[in-house]
Amino acid sequence: MAAALEITGLTRRFGGLTALDGIDLTVEPGESLGLIGPNGSGKTSVFNLLTGHLAADAGSIRLSGREIAGLPSARIVRLGVARTFQNLRVLKRLTVYENLRAARHAAAPALESLWQSRAARRAERDAVMALLALFGLEDRAHDTSDSLTLMELRELEIARVMAADPALVLLDEPAAGMTAAETDRIGETIATHLLPGRSAIVIEHKIRFLTALCPRLAVLNAGRKIADGPSSAVLDDAAVRDSYFGSGSC
Amino acid sequence: MDGFTISVLTNIALFSFLAISAWILLIAGEISFGQQAYFAIGAYAAGIATAVWQWPFVAGIAFGTGFGAAVGALVAWPTIRLSGLHFAIATLAFAELVRASLNVFSYQRDIDGYATGPDGANGFRDIRWVYEAGIEPGAYLVIVAGCLAAVIALVALMARGRGMARLRIVGEDPILAAMQGLSVARTKIAAAGLAGGVAGMGGALYAHLATYIEPAQFSVMTGVHALAYGLIGGLGTVLGPILGVLIDIGLLESLRVFSGYRMIVFGGLVALVLILRPRGLLDERNVHRISAWLRR
Numbered sequence: 001m002a003a004a005l006e007i008t009g010l011t012r013r014f015g016g017l018t019a020l021d022g023i024d025l026t027v028e029p030g031e032s033l034g035l036i037g038p039n040g041s042g043k044t045s046v047f048n049l050l051t052g053h054l055a056a057d058a059g060s061i062r063l064s065g066r067e068i069a070g071l072p073s074a075r076i077v078r079l080g081v082a083r084t085f086q087n088l089r090v091l092k093r094l095t096v097y098e099n100l101r102a103a104r105h106a107a108a109p110a111l112e113s114l115w116q117s118r119a120a121r122r123a124e125r126d127a128v129m130a131l132l133a134l135f136g137l138e139d140r141a142h143d144t145s146d147s148l149t150l151m152e153l154r155e156l157e158i159a160r161v162m163a164a165d166p167a168l169v170l171l172d173e174p175a176a177g178m179t180a181a182e183t184d185r186i187g188e189t190i191a192t193h194l195l196p197g198r199s200a201i202v203i204e205h206k207i208r209f210l211t212a213l214c215p216r217l218a219v220l221n222a223g224r225k226i227a228d229g230p231s232s233a234v235l236d237d238a239a240v241r242d243s244y245f246g247s248g249s250c
Numbered sequence: 251m252d253g254f255t256i257s258v259l260t261n262i263a264l265f266s267f268l269a270i271s272a273w274i275l276l277i278a279g280e281i282s283f284g285q286q287a288y289f290a291i292g293a294y295a296a297g298i299a300t301a302v303w304q305w306p307f308v309a310g311i312a313f314g315t316g317f318g319a320a321v322g323a324l325v326a327w328p329t330i331r332l333s334g335l336h337f338a339i340a341t342l343a344f345a346e347l348v349r350a351s352l353n354v355f356s357y358q359r360d361i362d363g364y365a366t367g368p369d370g371a372n373g374f375r376d377i378r379w380v381y382e383a384g385i386e387p388g389a390y391l392v393i394v395a396g397c398l399a400a401v402i403a404l405v406a407l408m409a410r411g412r413g414m415a416r417l418r419i420v421g422e423d424p425i426l427a428a429m430q431g432l433s434v435a436r437t438k439i440a441a442a443g444l445a446g447g448v449a450g451m452g453g454a455l456y457a458h459l460a461t462y463i464e465p466a467q468f469s470v471m472t473g474v475h476a477l478a479y480g481l482i483g484g485l486g487t488v489l490g491p492i493l494g495v496l497i498d499i500g501l502l503e504s505l506r507v508f509s510g511y512r513m514i515v516f517g518g519l520v521a522l523v524l525i526l527r528p529r530g531l532l533d534e535r536n537v538h539r540i541s542a543w544l545r546r
Contacts, residue, residue: 051429052428053425053428053429072428072433073428073429074428074431074432074433074434077428077429077430077431078431082429083429089423089425089426089429091418091419091422091423091426092422093418093422093529093534093535094415094418094419094422094534095538098415098418101415102415102419102426102427102430103430105412105415105416105419105430105431105432106430106431106432107431108412112411112412113408113411113412113413113416113440114404114407114408114411114413115407115411116410116411116412121410142538142541142542142545143538144534144535144538160430164430164431
């Protein structure tokens with residue numbers, strides 16, 4: 001069986017800066033990989049290349065054996081990839097309900113732009129409302145999403161990924177800016193509802209949060225992968241500690 | 251109804267086509283100063299169809315609509331890669347190009363002993379189908395209002411289905427739209443085609459009311475007004491641009507108190523609304539509020 005995701009030799013340069021320098025990463029079906037590294041090490045760039053938001057200068061990206069490097073974002077997403085954003089990306093002028101529904105438009109036939117049967121609309125409403133209920137957001141369904149708190153916005157993003165029902169999930173710092181209690185809550189939601197049955201890459205600086213979700217970690221530093229393996233072994237690695245925490249500190 | 255009321259209402263309805271056309275593109279995240287070009291294209295195409303080719307009225311209106319839609323989509327195909335200011339300038343340039351071309355476009359045939367058809371800057375006279383069929387202004391108002399209702403119904407269907415949502419997502423955040431699997435270019439081209447068709451239908455109806463059209467009628471100021479209607483009326487619902495037309499044509503142009511001051515009052519009003527409510531009176535938030543209230 002082909003790996004859910006197989007990245008080989010992925011390279012991206014911004015002018016003179018090499019953001020990613022020959023990265024190899026593999027995610028097996030159903031596996032969650034944690035991706036760590038200092039700021040600017042290229043973690044988000046991996047996501048941007050994976051989703052076609054940026055083009056790779058070299059290398060290959062295979063999704064269940066199928067090459068996706070060079071495909072437009074919309075195509076890649078329709079092959080079963082969904083992501084969240086480090087800086088939260090929600091449609092502020094649309095309602096919470098419409099934000100979730102946004103994940104379902106691409107898979108629907110073009111004709112539904114004009115005509116969606118009553119039964120189809122009802123089924124969709126039930127599915128979206130069930131998802132909102134999971135996060136306790138059902139009462140906010142018809143509020144514009146600019147009225148949500150940071151925590152609710154994060155949950156909305158995660159719910160949106162679930163609404164897309166992707167095979168590969170990419171989470172970019174899902175616990176950034178959250179209190180310890182919120183971090184625990186979002187971690188539990190991700191572990192129970194989002195990750196089962198899916199492959200995932202999770203970027204996060206909160207190591208305890210990350211290791212609870214991902215048995216395996218890969219470490220980037222200055223655009224290169226410097227470690228990849230079981231979480232505990234990777235975190236004990238001297239080179240990793242050096243790059244991440246700085247030598248001699250702590 | 252007296253003749254004045256009928257002519258004001260007909261004007262409101264005809265401008266509404268243009269306003270909805272510009273509004274559709276605003277929803278898709280693009281500012282067009284050039285929707286008057288599709289109004290002109292629809293007017294000329296429908297006029298040629300009924301006056302020169304002697305088609306029946308309905309076929310002429312359909313031709314004007316379809317031609318506007320086709321040109322709208324065709325022009326969007328290369329220009330949609332531009333965004334923001336660059337797209338706005340491209341629409342302005344295209345509209346002026348259309349107007350300048352119509353100034354030299356001559357296509358006449360002998361109909362009943364008269365040379366009929368567009369004759370460059372001299373205009374296009376004798377688009378007489380409605381006049382010859384003996385349709386009174388009141389009856390024509392019903393036809394125009396019926397067509398407008400059809401456009402509103404189409405937008406309402408799209409709002410019920412996925413169409414408006416697709417447009418709004420692409421319009422608000424194209425990167426996120428792509429990350430939801432939507433093709434931004436294809437959605438915007440569809441929006442431009444729809445907008446061109448709506449403007450084209452308005453132009454087609456206008457040509458048959460006026461019986462005489464000339465390139466100078468389709469100036470940039472017409473397009474600027476069309477854009478302003480959506481912006482003051484609101485981007486939350488298709489009724490927004492119509493509200494904008496009602497305010498401008500219904501109040502400012504038609505009430506005697508404003509005579510001579512229309513442009514001053516309208517300009518001030520646009521500035522005021524854009525400062526206080528950047529997305530118009532019936533903006534998304536208000537519309538959601540009102541619809542939540544109606545649901546109760």
